[in-house]
Amino acid sequence: MTSFGLIPIFAVVLIIWYFLRTTKHAKRKMNTKWIYVFFATYVFILVIATVVVGILDKKTAAETPKQIPVDSFYSVDIALQAGDLSSIDSSQIIDKRTHRIGDMLTITSKAFDLVPNVYIERKDVNDGLIEETIFKPFLAINNYDFSEQMNYTKPKWENGKMTLVTPSFTEITYTSYQEAFLLDQFTGATRRNFGSHSSDTRQITVYLRVPKDLIVKTDDHVSVDYVTD
Amino acid sequence: MTAIEFNNVTKSYQSGAHSVLNHMNFSIQENVLTGVIGRNGVGKSTLMKLIAGHIKVSSGEVRVFSENPFNSLKVSANTILVDDTMSFSDKLTLQQILKEADRFYANWDARLAKRLFDFFSFHPFAHHQHLSKGKKNTFNAIIGLAAHCPLTIFDEPTTGMDTVVRKDFYRALLKDYIAHPRTILLSSHHLEEIEDLLEDILLVRDGTIPFHGPITDLQDMYVKLVGKEEKVRAHVVERSSFGSQVNGSFIEVLVKNTFTMDEQARLNEEGITIVPVPANDAYVALTSGSKGGIDDVFNSATTD
Amino acid sequence: MYLTVPRLTDIVKKQFRYKMNAYTGIFSSLLIMQLIGIFFGVNSYSSYEASESLRITDATSTGDTPVVLTLVWAFITGILVTTLAYRNDAFSFVSNRLSHHLSSFLLVLLASVVGGITAVLAGSIGKFIVYAQNSTITIESPGLLDSPFSFFIGIATSILYTILFAGLGYTIGSFVQRSKLVIPLIVIVLIALPALNLSVGGVFFIEKTIAFFGTETSFLIFLMKVVITVVVLFALSVAVTNKTEVRK
Numbered sequence: 183m184t185s186f187g188l189i190p191i192f193a194v195v196l197i198i199w200y201f202l203r204t205t206k207h208a209k210r211k212m213n214t215k216w217i218y219v220f221f222a223t224y225v226f227i228l229v230i231a232t233v234v235v236g237i238l239d240k241k242t243a244a245e246t247p248k249q250i251p252v253d254s255f256y257s258v259d260i261a262l263q264a265g266d267l268s269s270i271d272s273s274q275i276i277d278k279r280t281h282r283i284g285d286m287l288t289i290t291s292k293a294f295d296l297v298p299n300v301y302i303e304r305k306d307v308n309d310g311l312i313e314e315t316i317f318k319p320f321l322a323i324n325n326y327d328f329s330e331q332m333n334y335t336k337p338k339w340e341n342g343k344m345t346l347v348t349p350s351f352t353e354i355t356y357t358s359y360q361e362a363f364l365l366d367q368f369t370g371a372t373r374r375n376f377g378s379h380s381s382d383t384r385q386i387t388v389y390l391r392v393p394k395d396l397i398v399k400t401d402d403h404v405s406v407d408y409v410t411d
Numbered sequence: 412m413t414a415i416e417f418n419n420v421t422k423s424y425q426s427g428a429h430s431v432l433n434h435m436n437f438s439i440q441e442n443v444l445t446g447v448i449g450r451n452g453v454g455k456s457t458l459m460k461l462i463a464g465h466i467k468v469s470s471g472e473v474r475v476f477s478e479n480p481f482n483s484l485k486v487s488a489n490t491i492l493v494d495d496t497m498s499f500s501d502k503l504t505l506q507q508i509l510k511e512a513d514r515f516y517a518n519w520d521a522r523l524a525k526r527l528f529d530f531f532s533f534h535p536f537a538h539h540q541h542l543s544k545g546k547k548n549t550f551n552a553i554i555g556l557a558a559h560c561p562l563t564i565f566d567e568p569t570t571g572m573d574t575v576v577r578k579d580f581y582r583a584l585l586k587d588y589i590a591h592p593r594t595i596l597l598s599s600h601h602l603e604e605i606e607d608l609l610e611d612i613l614l615v616r617d618g619t620i621p622f623h624g625p626i627t628d629l630q631d632m633y634v635k636l637v638g639k640e641e642k643v644r645a646h647v648v649e650r651s652s653f654g655s656q657v658n659g660s661f662i663e664v665l666v667k668n669t670f671t672m673d674e675q676a677r678l679n680e681e682g683i684t685i686v687p688v689p690a691n692d693a694y695v696a697l698t699s700g701s702k703g704g705i706d707d708v709f710n711s712a713t714t715d
Numbered sequence: 716m717y718l719t720v721p722r723l724t725d726i727v728k729k730q731f732r733y734k735m736n737a738y739t740g741i742f743s744s745l746l747i748m749q750l751i752g753i754f755f756g757v758n759s760y761s762s763y764e765a766s767e768s769l770r771i772t773d774a775t776s777t778g779d780t781p782v783v784l785t786l787v788w789a790f791i792t793g794i795l796v797t798t799l800a801y802r803n804d805a806f807s808f809v810s811n812r813l814s815h816h817l818s819s820f821l822l823v824l825l826a827s828v829v830g831g832i833t834a835v836l837a838g839s840i841g842k843f844i845v846y847a848q849n850s851t852i853t854i855e856s857p858g859l860l861d862s863p864f865s866f867f868i869g870i871a872t873s874i875l876y877t878i879l880f881a882g883l884g885y886t887i888g889s890f891v892q893r894s895k896l897v898i899p900l901i902v903i904v905l906i907a908l909p910a911l912n913l914s915v916g917g918v919f920f921i922e923k924t925i926a927f928f929g930t931e932t933s934f935l936i937f938l939m940k941v942v943i944t945v946v947v948l949f950a951l952s953v954a955v956t957n958k959t960e961v962r963k
Contacts (some may be wrong), residue, residue, distance in 0.1 A: 228836035295767035362782035365869035500737030
């Protein structure tokens with residue numbers, strides 16, 4: 183794909199080179215007719231490109247991330263803080279697991295960057311079970327939703343110990359094309375400041391329903407929110 | 412009918428500076444081939460540009476086809492000025508330039524243009540700015556001829572042309588003029604080259620017109636006395652001579668032709684012949700004026 | 716030999732055709748400017764932020780550069796057609812000052828319309844390159860099929876601005892032909908006054924002028940503003956150069 187993209191650039195360089203050559207060697211001046219033929223070809227290419235790009239626009243519009251207000255990303259966290267799991271859309275849930283546990287839960291983190299949030303809700307009973315719900319990470323770049331492209335790794339459970347791990351590396355290229363500023367004057371289109379860039383991100387969120395009297399030990403890197411109702 | 416009229420025309424390029432044309436008055440009749448003669452820098456080009464409407468008068472009035480030529484579309488459409496400021500886009504080939512000229516000039520003679528173009532062996536795809544000076548002027552001259560404009564002006568058209576081409580051009584001009592009579596102005600500082608061609612002469616000197624009329628009238632203004640030196644000298648002693656040449660014991664002296672019939676008879680008796688002068692000699696005599704010729708510079712130097 | 720009686724419209728038509736053939740440099744320079752614009756518009760801005768597990772590369776391409784370079788081209792072209800060389804070329808054939816102005820201006824208008832349209836279309840090439848380089852892309856612009864109305868309004872806007880810049884160049888060029896003293900005056904008005912940040916008429920005037928066109932929200936009023944401005948500029952150009960001597 184990348185090598186394919188080089189072709190137009192190569193063509194542009196070639197055309198510029200050709201022009202510089204013809205203007206330097208004045209003897210080989212381009213004849214009037216040829217300049218117009220050349221120019222007409224250029225216009226033709228532009229029109230074709232416009233139509234093709236118009237079709238591509240329509241096609242990619244379905245595939246490209248949707249624009250979503252940033253607040254909606256945080257609605258999950260707001261609901262979780264209130265312990266209101268039921269109001270969260272099930273599409274946000276990655277996994278639901280149940281783990282047996284003794285008297286104590288240790289939470290450690292091997293992730294130093296984008297550490298998952300952990301919410302803990304105490305159940306009314308001591309049934310020796312932890313119900314774990316994992317919610318999707320999110321990533322918004324300039325208000326576009328790139329959450330689907332975020333890599334994540336579920337926490338590891340081992341003998342009453344939950345380890346938060348660094349997810350595999352995510353690389354996202356945000357490519358955008360902005361119409362010329364001048365042309366927006368009467369279309370009512372707004373445009374972000376040229377060159378400005380904003381992103382919001384959060385890793386997975388883990389919601390744990392734990393037995394009533396479970397002792398929870400955490401290390402310094404982990405922040406735990408206790409849900410109380 | 413009068414083609415060109417100058418009424419008290421003065422032209423100076425910077426206000427207050429010395430004027431190039433100085434209260435000039437003359438008129439040129441239609442369908443006359445007039446030579447505009449004068450030394451370099453006397454205002455021939457200025458005069459012609461005024462007629463073509465390229466520049467405007469400082470004072471006075473120019474009329475071409477009874478219109479002020481400056482900004483007149485009528486004058487522009489019926490006039491062509493061929494000079495070295497004629498320029499064409501570097502994007503056009505010579506062939507294309509001829510085609511454009513064809514569109515602009517109603518009387519354009521495409522056949523003549525083509526034949527002259529081929530005769531002077533131009534390449535149709537050559538570009539104007541790549542031509543040598545002589546070639547450029549030849550090409551401009553072709554346009555001037557083929558345009559068949561009712562008023563055709565050539566300002567020093569032969570600069571840079573070689574002798575053969577010059578002769579061919581003048582011949583072409585004459586033939587085309589006879590076939591299509593029109594008002595033609597032709598300037599040159601080489602009168603001897605064009606004197607056979609011209610009907611009238613418009614002499615320009617220091618922004619004024621010391622002579623305007625048929626070329627024969629100019630020639631009649633002067634004669635050459637040829638005879639034994641002491642006899643000739645006796646006759647010209649109270650006349651101003653405009654140049655003399657000693658050949659052994661004979662001398663030729665150029666003087667104003669103011670001899671009466673009696674005087675002419677006496678000169679004949681004394682063996683002095685009265686010889687008509689070429690227009691060029693008359694022109695030189697008229698324009699060198701009382702300052703004398705270059706010989707006088709050396710003569711006075713030896714007597715000092 | 717009979718005298719031809721030329722009609723102004725006829726001569727203007729002929730000169731227009733002549734200039735279309737003779738001033739092809741206008742179109743080739745437009746082509747070059749837009750290609751450069753496309754070239755620099757693609758990935759004109761990119762930044763990235765990185766952490767241990769995430770890297771975001773933000774590559775923004777824009778249709779700004781072809782449009783801006785087209786405006787620059789229009790301004791320069793406007794000046795160029797008023798210069799001595801172009802004028803002497805014109806006066807080698809039948810012409811007077813008015814017909815020269817009319818045909819030159821028509822040519823500049825035509826070129827501006829072509830320039831204005833192609834400036835917008837040139838964005839498509841940039842867009843296409845962006846598409847070809849990347850699989851996921853966000854388009855922050857109206858497309859032809861997406862919102863045809865916005866697309867054509869965009870083109871109209873582009874044409875009008877191009878004409879405005881060309882007209883400005885043409886007028887400045889005409890004034891410079893009249894007197895070279897205009898050059899320092901322009902430099903003072905355009906550069907020195909804003910740089911000195913003086914609150915004299917100059918700065919005020921420039922800001923007002925930009926706001927006059929740039930903040931207009933009604934397309935029809937904008938259209939009228941541009942048309943009136945260009946007509947006034949043209950009339951000024953004709954007036955100041957009507958006594959110019961040619962082929963001196």
